[in-house]
Amino acid sequence: MSDMNNENEFKTINPATEETIAQYTYINSEEATKKVKESHNAFLEWKLTSLEERGKIIKSIGQALEKKKDEYAQLMTQEMGKLLSQSYQEIELCIGICNYTATEGIKHLQDEERPLYDGGKGTIHYSPIGVIYGIQPWNFPLYQPIRYSIANLMAGNGVLLKHAKNVTGSALKLKEIYEDAGLPKDLFQVLVINHDVSDEIIANDLVKGITLTGSSGAGKHVAVKSAEVLKKTVLELGSNDAYIVLDDADIDMAAQICAEARIYNNGQTCVAAKRFIVVDSVYNKFKTKFVSIMESMQLGDPTNENTTLGPIARKDLREELHDKVQKSVEKGAKILCGGEIPNTKGYYYPSTVIENITPDQPAYSEELFGPVASLIKAKNNDDAMRIANDSKFGLGGGIFSKDEDKAINLAKNYFDTGMIHINSYGLAYPNMPFGGVKNSGYGREHGGFGIREFVNVKSITQK
Template sequence: MSENSNNKFETINPATEDVLERYTYMTGKEASKAVEDCHKAFLDWKIISLEERAEILKSVGQALEKNKDAYAKLMTREMGKLLKQSYQEIELCVGICNYTASEGQKLLQDEHRQLPDGGKGIIHYAPIGVIYGIQPWNFPLYQAIRYAIVNLMAGNGVLLKHAKNVTGSALKLKEILEEAGLPKNLFKVLIINHDVSDDIIANELVRGVTLTGSSGAGKHIAMKSAEVLKKTVLELGSNDAYIVLDDADIDMAAEICSKGRLYNNGETCVAAKRFIVVESVYNEFKSKFVSIMENIVMGDPMKEDSELGPIARKDLRKELHDKVIQSVEKGAKILCGGEIPDTTGFYYPATVLDNISPGQPAYSEELFGPVASLIKAKNNEEAMHIANDSKFGLGGGIFSKNEDKAIELAKNHFDTGMVHINSFGLAYPNMPFGGVKDSGYGREHGGFGIREFVNVKSITRN
């Protein structure tokens, strides 16, 4: 993506390098007017019944299903994910709409309690106002849906500042929401730069801020929000560790780990990134894992036989490759991939790095693309130690034939928000999503996100 001037930008198809659309940033005045319009819509929406809100959210799911062909192709053109995975993303979002419509009514119902003095208490979950979401490009629909739908169900208004390269997807979502019957202006897309974004955080009509992005972006948003005493939910980066214990099914582990590393072209915050393998099974795992990775078919994401599409932007590919080179300069070895192909599009091959050690980007940083870091551990205990030796803590995985042992390790020793046993997963509507440490705080999904931005109001009477 390139910018023509300070107030204009283009979106680029990463598979073809063709210009898709040209957009103009909103002025600060236009953005402020959008906030005001959203707030006015919220004042009417907040008194609509839970049942009526739920019906509209069900309609949103239906509208997404109706528009899935056009939406899937748009997402693939804008950020390069495999077309079949764009369809999967839409299905997940339909599930989120339906789950929120059903469970949201239960979670937001008034609670009644008997008071110690004989009085009666009511706990009411009241909407607080306009919620501002700042979202990345890697899941153009899902990143917006997962915070927007729960907040709309809670009775709030929603603002979306999406990543520039998926502006079309953001605007398409607004169309679909209104097609489904959502009141006009209750969901607003802000096409703004970072300076205007900071002003939106400070706007007195904005009551909460949620961000999915890098740890650096999270610190900035948290600071700006804290200055004006506004709650934040932050879902940040990670370098998730997948541990292969000495009793693991190696064939299964290699297969699942390759999928976990390459899904969405490897551009997933909760992707499998570090593969910590116990010494006794290391060579066997390495051989099978590398064999899978080096035979991955890279190509046009619109084609059914492609297994890996392009990196979303040219600058992101360079950043990824630079981290690979820096790791090699510090002792890492490339087992497959690791070279930028001489072809049109921002492609980067499935890559495996070996001989990983502290001090290398491949050990401690997030490599946002199809690059896997293989790390050898002496035993199961050291494997868990290495997994936790990270500033991040979003997700992770454990492979073992003894599931009870793996679950015990997940519960008591894995310092992350999510752990997968003998599997890889992205998100489930009925399970909480979020992390610890530099991976952020707060939770989405599973009924948790719907209460992040509500006023838990206490009402008592004799």
């Protein structure tokens, strides 16, 4: 529902101040359909441009982001409350994605020749399929649309973006930057639409693929709607990533990294550390250090360079987070720090650690999208891995051990998740695949994998 009386209108709100930033109106079905057609018409020419020409434009998009980084960083922090320094980091990552795709993307899309068993010649050609529809969340206002759109534009496709409504300004700014950098007009379209019109876009004959980043529930809805019209999807969904602290870990290092991994982006990251599974023999030492670091996080204005933790992006999201904490406490969890909504303006929530976590609590089985850490004691290393895998999700995770060979073996052969960090944490790397398993979705982005998700792999043979 809208925040305004007219359900076709909504406003964006600064979560640090609760002040209105701007107001927007949803476009109707006819206007959205027109934008799809415009993207398709632009695609018909774009698909015939050379890989080299596409690469030049993708690189120029990175350069345009560099020129606009100050105003874009301010806008992202204003719309969803991330630390201003982290808005700049997000832009740098997006520039890196553009630079990687502009060069490496050409290699992944070039024709491949293979000899045939009967003496003929085979050619594998990666052909763009058309307009790709992306449904994206608010937590990384620039990175989320960049992640799928740059790969698909490089592949020769048209791209539609339905962004989360609280970062509408960031979405519209991206369209400006793309076209200022030389991308053909209308090839990339922003659709400011409601959910009903979104379902119509999925069914539109000119839309050839759908990619979504969001909750598991949203993923299931989009997967069903897409399957009804036989369209491929890529889904990057939620998670409750486990970071395992083994009995031989460097505890001081592990505690510091785990705290940073939990509160980055105000704790609102799909691939953030959320469950901290610590072996009994080092549990108390880790807990003392970890809670001390989490308690020291400075909650406040995200534009202040001394702040380490900004607000939750929306009021309803803060309420949902707090409700999960309270329900976990009602079922036996113990709050070690934080856990109370501060009596201040803005949608702030303190860095929080809870222990005595059991499988019937939201803190064990659900995603807590905010700076709340679930501290879980394991009997031994094997038990820690069992608990880590005891989840319906499987996006990311981490292992802390001084024996890196052992940690890598666990990561390769026993950890049932898509991305694993050894003695570290990370968000995304342009040259490494990004994606998960189980209820965290399917398909991959980055690392050359995303660029082939929505192409027609053509087999051409000749004698």
